[in-house]
Amino acid sequence: MLVLNNIHTDELPGRTLSVEGVEYLFCSGTSYLGIARNEQFKQHLFEGFHRYGTNYSSSRNSNLHLRVFDEAEAYLAAYSGAEAALTMSSGFLAGQTLVRVLQASGHFIYAPGTHPAMWLNETSTTVTLDYDKWVKQLIVEAPTLPAEHIIIVCNSLDPLRARNYHFSWIDALPENKQITLIIDDSHGFGVTGANGAGIFSQLSDKLTDNVRLIVATSFGKAFGIPAGIILGDKELISQLRLSSNFGGASPAIPAYLYAFLHSEMVFKEAREKLLANITFFRQQLSCPALFNCIENFPVFYTQHESLCPYLLENQVLISSFRYPTPTDDAITRVILNSLHTKEDLQRLTELLNKFQA
Known part of the structure; x- marks a missing residue:
């Protein structure tokens, strides 16, 4: 099983990330508009x-x-x-x-x-x-x-x-x-x-x-x-x-x-796509109480650390690390970006809707 703190790759993540030959849906990082892959x-x-x-x-x-x-x-x-x-x-x-x-x-x-x-x-x-x-x-x-x-x-x-x-x-x-x-x-x-x-x-x-x-x-x-x-x-x-x-x-x-x-139009189109992704994700989510979130912001925080290994087993990589020190509780978040497709979000929400906290 992958150890989350020891992921090494030569690939820059976008909507997905390949690790040791396995492709993961990537729902982490702060590249909210996906510009690094635009x-x-x-x-x-x-x-x-x-x-x-x-x-x-x-x-x-x-x-x-x-x-x-x-x-x-x-x-x-x-x-x-x-x-x-x-x-x-x-x-x-x-x-x-x-x-x-x-x-x-x-x-x-x-x-x-x-x-x-x-x-x-x-x-x-x-x-x-x-x-x-x-x-x-x-x-x-x-x-x-x-x-x-x-x-x-x-x-x-x-x-x-x-x-x-x-x-x-x-x-x-x-x-x-x-x-x-x-x-x-x-x-x-x-x-x-x-x-x-x-x-x-x-x-x-x-x-x-x-x-x-x-x-x-x-x-x-x-x-x-x-x-x-x-x-x-x-x-x-x-x-x-x-x-x-x-x-x-x-x-x-x-x-x-x-x-x-x-790149004014590039940013505008990416922002519109991100907002559409956030709206679609929230519409498809049947368990909104699982997350803290801000309207029209792509970060979804949960107190349930077990969500990370559950999604990882289903080839979805989210953000989860102990902060601000290694002895603190983990900060576990699902983070969307402009590169995600509707199919990505449907797959993600189907898994989230089945999650047993």
């Missing part, structure tokens, strides 16, 4: 490689400036509803650059489940409350803090246990303090919001003058671009451009930004 996107990427080569081994602050960076960042700002945008070579680097630039300017408060990319240090991981309890604590404690500037770091949603986050608590924050709200939208960007533009525009119109919104996100999940993005006001983006992290790091690969700019 042939149209691949053609645009080849065009980008032909134009810009395979990598740009230089600093964005050098005396040579490639227009594709400015073009991509202008597009991302307009697309998301932000004043300005900045791309970096990874979501992790984008997050670390952001918190390092802001670290001396205020008091950081971390919500549960924040990614290591946003941590100032290891003590940032000590939040053990669930989201709702954390919100109640935040509303009570924020007005009592001596710091005039409070920096709140939070995910846009919980991609592990498939829980949506509300942000009505922003209205209860103290008006006599400067608030910076950093949202990690790595799992929502490309899928949630208007045309997949994520959370920025959903929150920006609701904020008071003392609240500054910044969104940091991986570009590598739904969109399949190996890069990171920071969305915010022009003053912030200018400040980040002056940082040593930005100037000292290689930038995002230009060919991928070129492909992104030429």
